[in-house]
Amino acid sequence: MATDVLMGLLKEVVQRRPDLKIIIMSATLDAQKFQRYFNDAPLLAVPGRTHPVEIFYTPEPEQDYVEAAIRTVLQIHATEDDGDILLFLTGEEEIEDAARKISLEADEMVREVDAGPLKVYTLYGSLPPHMQQRIFDPAPPPRRPGGRPGRKVIVSTNIAETSLTIDGIVYVVDPGFSKQKIYNPRIRVESLLVSPISKASAQQRAGRAGRTRPGKCFRLYTEGAFKKELIDQTYPEILRSNLSSTVLELKKLGIDDLVHFDLMDPPAPETLMRALEELNYLACLDDDGNLTQLGRLASEFPLDPAVAVMLISSPEFYCSNEILSITALLSVPQVFVRPASQRKRADEMKNLFAHPDGDHLTLLNVYHAFKGQDAQENPKQWCHDHFLSLRSLQSADNVRMQLLRIMEREELEMVSTPFEDKKYYENIRRALCAGFFMQVAKKESQGKSKYTTIKDNQNVLLHPSTVLSYDADWVVYNEFVLTTKNYIRTVTAVKPEWLIDIAPTYYDIMTFPKGEIRSALLRAAERLSRKEKLRSDSSRRR
Numbered sequence: 001m002a003t004d005v006l007m008g009l010l011k012e013v014v015q016r017r018p019d020l021k022i023i024i025m026s027a028t029l030d031a032q033k034f035q036r037y038f039n040d041a042p043l044l045a046v047p048g049r050t051h052p053v054e055i056f057y058t059p060e061p062e063q064d065y066v067e068a069a070i071r072t073v074l075q076i077h078a079t080e081d082d083g084d085i086l087l088f089l090t091g092e093e094e095i096e097d098a099a100r101k102i103s104l105e106a107d108e109m110v111r112e113v114d115a116g117p118l119k120v121y122t123l124y125g126s127l128p129p130h131m132q133q134r135i136f137d138p139a140p141p142p143r144r145p146g147g148r149p150g151r152k153v154i155v156s157t158n159i160a161e162t163s164l165t166i167d168g169i170v171y172v173v174d175p176g177f178s179k180q181k182i183y184n185p186r187i188r189v190e191s192l193l194v195s196p197i198s199k200a201s202a203q204q205r206a207g208r209a210g211r212t213r214p215g216k217c218f219r220l221y222t223e224g225a226f227k228k229e230l231i232d233q234t235y236p237e238i239l240r241s242n243l244s245s246t247v248l249e250l251k252k253l254g255i256d257d258l259v260h261f262d263l264m265d266p267p268a269p270e271t272l273m274r275a276l277e278e279l280n281y282l283a284c285l286d287d288d289g290n291l292t293q294l295g296r297l298a299s300e301f302p303l304d305p306a307v308a309v310m311l312i313s314s315p316e317f318y319c320s321n322e323i324l325s326i327t328a329l330l331s332v333p334q335v336f337v338r339p340a341s342q343r344k345r346a347d348e349m350k351n352l353f354a355h356p357d358g359d360h361l362t363l364l365n366v367y368h369a370f371k372g373q374d375a376q377e378n379p380k381q382w383c384h385d386h387f388l389s390l391r392s393l394q395s396a397d398n399v400r401m402q403l404l405r406i407m408e409r410e411e412l413e414m415v416s417t418p419f420e421d422k423k424y425y426e427n428i429r430r431a432l433c434a435g436f437f438m439q440v441a442k443k444e445s446q447g448k449s450k451y452t453t454i455k456d457n458q459n460v461l462l463h464p465s466t467v468l469s470y471d472a473d474w475v476v477y478n479e480f481v482l483t484t485k486n487y488i489r490t491v492t493a494v495k496p497e498w499l500i501d502i503a504p505t506y507y508d509i510m511t512f513p514k515g516e517i518r519s520a521l522l523r524a525a526e527r528l529s530r531k532e533k534l535r536s537d538s539s540r541r542r
Helices: 002-016 031-037 065-079 092-113 129-136 199-210 223-228 244-252 269-281 293-298 305-317 320-330 340-353 359-370 373-377 379-385 390-409 424-436 496-502 516-541
Strands: 053-057 084-088 118-123 151-156 169-174 177-184 189-196 215-219 440-443 450-453 459-462 474-482 486-494
Touching: 002 031, 002 244, 053 199, 065 084, 065 092, 065 151, 065 169, 084 199, 092 118, 092 151, 118 129, 129 151, 169 199, 189 474, 199 215, 244 269, 244 293, 244 305, 269 305, 293 305, 305 320, 305 424, 320 359, 320 390, 320 424, 340 359, 359 373, 359 379, 359 390, 359 424, 359 486, 373 379, 379 390, 424 474, 424 486, 424 496, 440 486, 440 516, 486 496, 496 516
Parallel strands: 053 215, 084 151, 084 169, 118 151, 169 215, 459 486
Antiparallel strands: 177 189, 440 450, 440 474, 450 459, 474 486
């Protein structure tokens, strides 16, 4: 998405600076599209040195593409000439699981059929750089002089499609799927869904096999599916995303006329309007669409605007240290590890950190324990014993330090409510409402764990991973998960009075249709009014 915005800005700059020359170079872009966008600019094609790649398809669709991919990798290792293997899968959990299974099976092959050694490496965006670098290590040598050569297999997301070239790859295994961001502006839900790739992506994947010598690509789908079912090009991310962060960035750069800003792939007007509306509710834009002081501050953080506003507001609730930790943990992959063979034990360990009011506070408990003396003596062993991801917790630590530097630069106060104060956790829950007040669900009167989202009226269930220990009437949630059912994940119990107090414009009761949610808000408003009256009477008596 940053590329879309950058191209729009460059086009504006060129119109004002005709002397400026811009060269755009890529091995993957739809070149003619960029040529048209930049007023029929000259196009140069520089042929690369590629080798022929033989394509193989499956005769029938595969029921389980992950199992089929593992089987194909092992078959290549057993029957094909030397050369490394690149397997494309969709995400971290899937990749790590497949890598573990391939390693176990390959070890058996070495013992039983005298196959060469096979070294498995994983590659995905959240992997630390030093671990990503391992994919360039040489393949393992034969187990004995004159024995069958070793090879490496890299199990990767689509990061390996275009971002880097790995010498030695001769075989590509392509199940035909990737995780793609999908945004529905009507219900304001952004999700990562496993979706079929495009023809362009399939060609890119196949091309990875022919970089250094003739190669083979094993597509785990039929030739008919490739020709008839895959779209030609992947839809640009700007057409599939919530644009709140993009709009805030453009406003910060002084681009106020968003409707006429010449993007290469203009998003739907509804998506743009939703983004402007959200930023207005967050008080990042005023009613005229101008950037506010809060909006300028929020744009300094590499965060979703709602999360940035929560962080900026946290000193008012005397919990900026705690909200900073929670924000960092929400910015990294899942910290809880739940192996299929040890789920019961993993759940028992998770319950050691569980807070009855929900998942955000549980994450905070995990971080506090991780920074404690016991954990820091041997972090790797401590995380292993408690079924936690050391990698994710270390990443959260780095994110926290980065965000802390921004907060200090912007002179945002770092404060905490004393832990022994009964309002310690309540203040944190109130601060969560300052950012997530648009991500709220109300419990339905019928059915355990059944909720309805505020305003958008989507029926949802609490995700099974939640530690919320009671049927809270109102919850804020971090993520809306679209699977066979609609789930809300990472939830914390809140009170409607807090929502009305913190976001009165969004919770203007007159904007809600008659029904259970409006009635509940009316009752909450009355309770809030009575409390304020009592407080006022008490202060007058003093």
